[in-house]
Amino acid sequence: MTTQATRVPAQRDGDLAAEGLSVGYRSRDGLTQVLADVSVRLRSGRILGLAGESGSGKSTLALSMLGYRVSGQETLAGRIDFDGRDLDRASIKDLRKVWGARLAYLPQDTATSLNPALTIRRHFIEGLRRHQGLDTEEAVRRSVEWLGRVEIPEPETALHKYPHQFSGGQQQRIALALALSVEPEVLILDEPTTGLDVVTQAHVNRLIVALARDAGIAALYVSHNLALLATVCDELAIMYAGQIVEQGVAAEVYAAPRHPYTAALIGAVPTIASDRALHGIPGIPRPSVPVHVCGFADRCGFRTEACDTDIPLVTLAEVRSARCVRLDELPPFDPAAEPAPATAVARSSATVDKDADTILTVHRVGVVFSRPGSGEPFVAVDDVSVRVPAGRALGIAGESGSGKSTLLRSIAGLVRPATGTITYRGKELAGLAGDRPVALRRSIQIVFQNPDATLNPRHTVYQSLERPLKLFRPDIARRDRRDAVAAMMRQVRLSPDLLDRFPRHLSGGQRQRVAIGRALLAEPEVLLCDEVTSALDVSVQASILELLVGLQADRELTVVFVTHDLGVLRAVADEAIILQNGVIRESGPTARLLRTPQHPYTMELIAAVPSPERSAEFLGGGS
Amino acid sequence: MTQTVEQVGRPPVRRAPRRLPYLVRQLITLLVTLFAITIVIFGLTAIAGDPARDILGQYATDAQVTAFQQIHGLDQPIVVRYLEWLGGIFRGDLGISYQSNGPVWDVISPRLGPSIVLVLFSWLLTVVISVPIGLYSGVRLRGHRDAAVTFVTLIVAAFPEFVLGLILAIVLGVWLAWLPVDSTAVSMGGLFDSPSAYVLPGITIALGTIPYIIRLMRANAREVASETYVRAAVLRGVTEPSLSLRHILPNAAPPVVTALGLQFAGLIGGVVVAETLFGFPGMGQLLAQSAASRDAPVVEALALMIGAVFVVANLAADAIVVYVTPKLRDAVR
Numbered sequence: 001m002t003t004q005a006t007r008v009p010a011q012r013d014g015d016l017a018a019e020g021l022s023v024g025y026r027s028r029d030g031l032t033q034v035l036a037d038v039s040v041r042l043r044s045g046r047i048l049g050l051a052g053e054s055g056s057g058k059s060t061l062a063l064s065m066l067g068y069r070v071s072g073q074e075t076l077a078g079r080i081d082f083d084g085r086d087l088d089r090a091s092i093k094d095l096r097k098v099w100g101a102r103l104a105y106l107p108q109d110t111a112t113s114l115n116p117a118l119t120i121r122r123h124f125i126e127g128l129r130r131h132q133g134l135d136t137e138e139a140v141r142r143s144v145e146w147l148g149r150v151e152i153p154e155p156e157t158a159l160h161k162y163p164h165q166f167s168g169g170q171q172q173r174i175a176l177a178l179a180l181s182v183e184p185e186v187l188i189l190d191e192p193t194t195g196l197d198v199v200t201q202a203h204v205n206r207l208i209v210a211l212a213r214d215a216g217i218a219a220l221y222v223s224h225n226l227a228l229l230a231t232v233c234d235e236l237a238i239m240y241a242g243q244i245v246e247q248g249v250a251a252e253v254y255a256a257p258r259h260p261y262t263a264a265l266i267g268a269v270p271t272i273a274s275d276r277a278l279h280g281i282p283g284i285p286r287p288s289v290p291v292h293v294c295g296f297a298d299r300c301g302f303r304t305e306a307c308d309t310d311i312p313l314v315t316l317a318e319v320r321s322a323r324c325v326r327l328d329e330l331p332p333f334d335p336a337a338e339p340a341p342a343t344a345v346a347r348s349s350a351t352v353d354k355d356a357d358t359i360l361t362v363h364r365v366g367v368v369f370s371r372p373g374s375g376e377p378f379v380a381v382d383d384v385s386v387r388v389p390a391g392r393a394l395g396i397a398g399e400s401g402s403g404k405s406t407l408l409r410s411i412a413g414l415v416r417p418a419t420g421t422i423t424y425r426g427k428e429l430a431g432l433a434g435d436r437p438v439a440l441r442r443s444i445q446i447v448f449q450n451p452d453a454t455l456n457p458r459h460t461v462y463q464s465l466e467r468p469l470k471l472f473r474p475d476i477a478r479r480d481r482r483d484a485v486a487a488m489m490r491q492v493r494l495s496p497d498l499l500d501r502f503p504r505h506l507s508g509g510q511r512q513r514v515a516i517g518r519a520l521l522a523e524p525e526v527l528l529c530d531e532v533t534s535a536l537d538v539s540v541q542a543s544i545l546e547l548l549v550g551l552q553a554d555r556e557l558t559v560v561f562v563t564h565d566l567g568v569l570r571a572v573a574d575e576a577i578i579l580q581n582g583v584i585r586e587s588g589p590t591a592r593l594l595r596t597p598q599h600p601y602t603m604e605l606i607a608a609v610p611s612p613e614r615s616a617e618f619l620g621g622g623s
Numbered sequence: 624m625t626q627t628v629e630q631v632g633r634p635p636v637r638r639a640p641r642r643l644p645y646l647v648r649q650l651i652t653l654l655v656t657l658f659a660i661t662i663v664i665f666g667l668t669a670i671a672g673d674p675a676r677d678i679l680g681q682y683a684t685d686a687q688v689t690a691f692q693q694i695h696g697l698d699q700p701i702v703v704r705y706l707e708w709l710g711g712i713f714r715g716d717l718g719i720s721y722q723s724n725g726p727v728w729d730v731i732s733p734r735l736g737p738s739i740v741l742v743l744f745s746w747l748l749t750v751v752i753s754v755p756i757g758l759y760s761g762v763r764l765r766g767h768r769d770a771a772v773t774f775v776t777l778i779v780a781a782f783p784e785f786v787l788g789l790i791l792a793i794v795l796g797v798w799l800a801w802l803p804v805d806s807t808a809v810s811m812g813g814l815f816d817s818p819s820a821y822v823l824p825g826i827t828i829a830l831g832t833i834p835y836i837i838r839l840m841r842a843n844a845r846e847v848a849s850e851t852y853v854r855a856a857v858l859r860g861v862t863e864p865s866l867s868l869r870h871i872l873p874n875a876a877p878p879v880v881t882a883l884g885l886q887f888a889g890l891i892g893g894v895v896v897a898e899t900l901f902g903f904p905g906m907g908q909l910l911a912q913s914a915a916s917r918d919a920p921v922v923e924a925l926a927l928m929i930g931a932v933f934v935v936a937n938l939a940a941d942a943i944v945v946y947v948t949p950k951l952r953d954a955v956r
Contacts, residue, residue: 066858068854068857068858071765096860096862097860098860099857099858099859099860100858100859100860100861101860103858104858104859105855105858105859107851107854107855108851112850112851112852113851113852113855114852114855115852115853115856115870115874116852116874116948116949116950117870117873117874117947117948117949118869118870118873122869126859126861126865127859127860127861130860130861131860162949162950164949164950164953165953175855178859179859182859
């Protein structure tokens with residue numbers, strides 16, 4: 001694979017390239033530059049991975065490469081070369097001839113990439129008739145063939161269904177088949193598997209790689225997950241603040257990053273393989289292209305005065321370049337090393353205290369729902385028993401629909417178990433939180449996945465944080481509340497200056513810190529976390545996880561952490577249980593569980609985790 | 624929890640009770656709502672007091688008043704009167720008009736046809752004008768031209784119907800003399816013998832709802848146009864008109880269909896105004912006249928009919944929304 005990757009094919013028809021592209025958005029406040037001098041070339045049969053945090057400009061680049069402009073978007077310099085033509089200056093009429101015919105696009109959100117009002121058949125034959133000149137009968141035949149290729153069961157029947165009648169993974173596979181059915185030369189994928197389960201994600205990624213390589217398609221794969229990109233792509237381009245900061249062959253970039261930002265991104269991805277510490281990247285990305293300074297300087301541990309200038313992209317080898325003035329001076333990348341100034345917390349997984357008191361006992365709990373519409377009963381949690389030791393972190397992992405969130409919610413008293421008991425310090429808990437005494441409600445707090453949905457948008461940060469004090473902490477006098485809240489802000493590493501802001505003024509990571517702070521202000525003994533980082537970028541996720549691990553240790557807090565990501569599980573949990581279809585498949589100390597899994601389902605989950613070191617294995621797996 | 628130890632843990636699997644089919648549930652809703660409407664209507668006319676004195680005039684003798692009350696059953700307790708009225712409806716007997724002293728049905732029936740045609744005409748006008756304009760301005764228009772559409776709809780919406788009707792009458796009826804200002808011709812000859820007499824009242828009624836529907840359609844179309852699946856369709860090479868009609872309209876239509884159902888009420892309000900304004904011999908005009916002359920049986924009958932039309936229109940709109948939305952179609956089964 002390495003030999004193939006280092007050979008650079010000559011430019012040929014069907015290549016799509018951005019050449020020195022600079023793009024800005026015009027608004028009332030003037031022009032904001034979001035891409036600066038970006039050059040990438042997509043080559044037939046190869047996948048280029050484009051990595052970066054939210055707001056780095058990676059999605060803008062993906063759409064720009066199709067010649068698509070969102071309103072207010074302006075091209076400041078450069079061109080998009082396709083067959084010697086500049087797509088950026090092509091007329092809409094010419095673009096419509098290549099869109100969906102020679103250039104295909106697979107958008108991010110699985111739930112919204114297909115039109116809910118149209119059948120799958122309509123989605124397919126539209127493009128096939130227009131671009132391939134097929135008659136309806138031939139188009140239907142071709143659609144069935146493609147649906148089969150992406151492993152949709154009963155393709156003929158599937159054609160007459162609507163998108164919502166498929167699972168998220170199936171929808172994304174259908175969207176992939178739809179994009180590929182017109183036999184395009186270029187495929188642009190914008191976070192195509194975000195929001196899917198690990199196993200489904202792995203499945204879709206394998207299909208993408210296999211089908212794209214098979215058809216000799218030139219592909220651009222956009223994601224914030226560098227480990228995933230390094231696993232599925234041939235080459236990598238790392239984007240920061242609208243600039244490419246590093247580019248090269250995927251395996252080489254991942255193994256030996258040259259730019260401090262690339263190294264930081266790699267350090268932020270949780271892995272299941274080692275005890276490597278997880279490092280967040282402090283600060284937030286700058287929203288626009290830097291002027292006369294390195295874009296990453298304010299978050300970089302290696303900053304010197306030399307960084308205060310426009311930094312050129314330095315070519316290091318034939319397909320390797322990086323944008324840093326200190327390339328020759330930086331120490332070589334060491335994944336185990338502490339990042340320069342940033343703090344990091346590693347989990348000491350070896351010392352699980354066997355004698356820890358049990359604080360929470362879940363005894364043979366079952367939860368039943370009725371399916372919407374049909375009213376069919378549905379067993380979400382099936383006879384689950386768990387003991388949670390005090391002051392430790394228990395992880396619950398599984399795919400969506402495994403019942404992991406339902407189990408957590410039944411502990412929180414948000415759903416009433418149909419059977420079984422939950423005891424807290426030897427006392428049986430009432431099924432619903434409303435029936436529990438205030439002191440108990442205070443002791444068990446929960447943080448949810450999406451802070452946007454749990455913080456009242458019309459309450460300031462202070463108002464949100466003051467609420468648990470009003471409810472649970474009569475011991476804190478009214479005049480002391482502000483101090484208590486400010487102290488908590490510092491504990492979750494937020495500036496107290498933000499107290500009078502509204503949630504919309506905060507970044508996603510900051511909002512999640514507020515949500516965690518709100519839960520902690522009740523002084524709970526048990527903190528329940530439901531996928532608290534899955535809506536966040538990896539770099540932000542790492543810093544939230546660092547925070548949680550630190551707080552857990554400092555406060556001797558008991559944490560029950562639900563996640564679908566085994567790397568996250570490894571980073572936060574001393575002990576873990578693996579759930580599938582509401583049943584516990586395996587449990588034990590996290591490190592051991594992930595190193596020597598016993599149950600086939602655990603093995604399947606582990607095999608689905610993208611791993612650059614085992615790229616070939618990952619891509620070949622499942623077949 | 625009274626399970627034995629063996630049962631603990633495995634959740635008992637109970638089937639939820641079967642639900643009735645969607646259409647049957649809708650029909651039950653319809654009947655219950657109509658029943659509630661009869662109570663409200665009868666209650667309101669009863670609260671308005673004894674009409675005998677108002678109708679017979681202040682010089683009527685007490686004997687005349689008592690006789691009137693006996694003839695129309697006004698001396699009975701209100702519950703008895705309500706039950707008799709309700710029973711009458713089932714027998715097709717809507718009562719006796721205080722004014723004509725003949726059956727209410729004979730007063731209403733000649734006016735039914737013209738009003739139905741008028742309402743349908745103005746409703747169709749609303750759909751045909753609002754949906755395309757709203758869709759086009761939502762999807763295609765930006766900046767000044769979009770603002771212009773919004774501005775014009777706002778201006779039109781700001782005028783009450785009787786002012787709009789008068790302006791139309793002056794411009795189209797008097798200055799240009801294209802259309803008759805007086806619609807009494809409808810009462811003579813067949814239903815469609817004087818089509819021009821429907822135009823002015825029809826437009827007047829439609830203008831009461833058109834701005835609202837345009838704005839709703841525009842807002843929904845704009846929202847749907849920004850969805851990922853529309854961008855994905857554009858990037859698959861889908862062009863107009865297929866993009867608007869096939870990809871955007873079906874997703875933007877449901878709230879508009881609901882509103883068009885609800886707007887039936889608005890239309891009927893407009894009917895009373897427009898019919899009175901243009902002398903159109905329909906139910907709206909009759910309603911206004913009967914209310915003024917305290918002819919309770921006629922008012923009750925008309926209110927009940929209007930209520931029934933309104934409820935049916937709304938349920939029909941709901942059913943259409945369910946039918947055109949694949950996701951809902953599966954959910955209601």
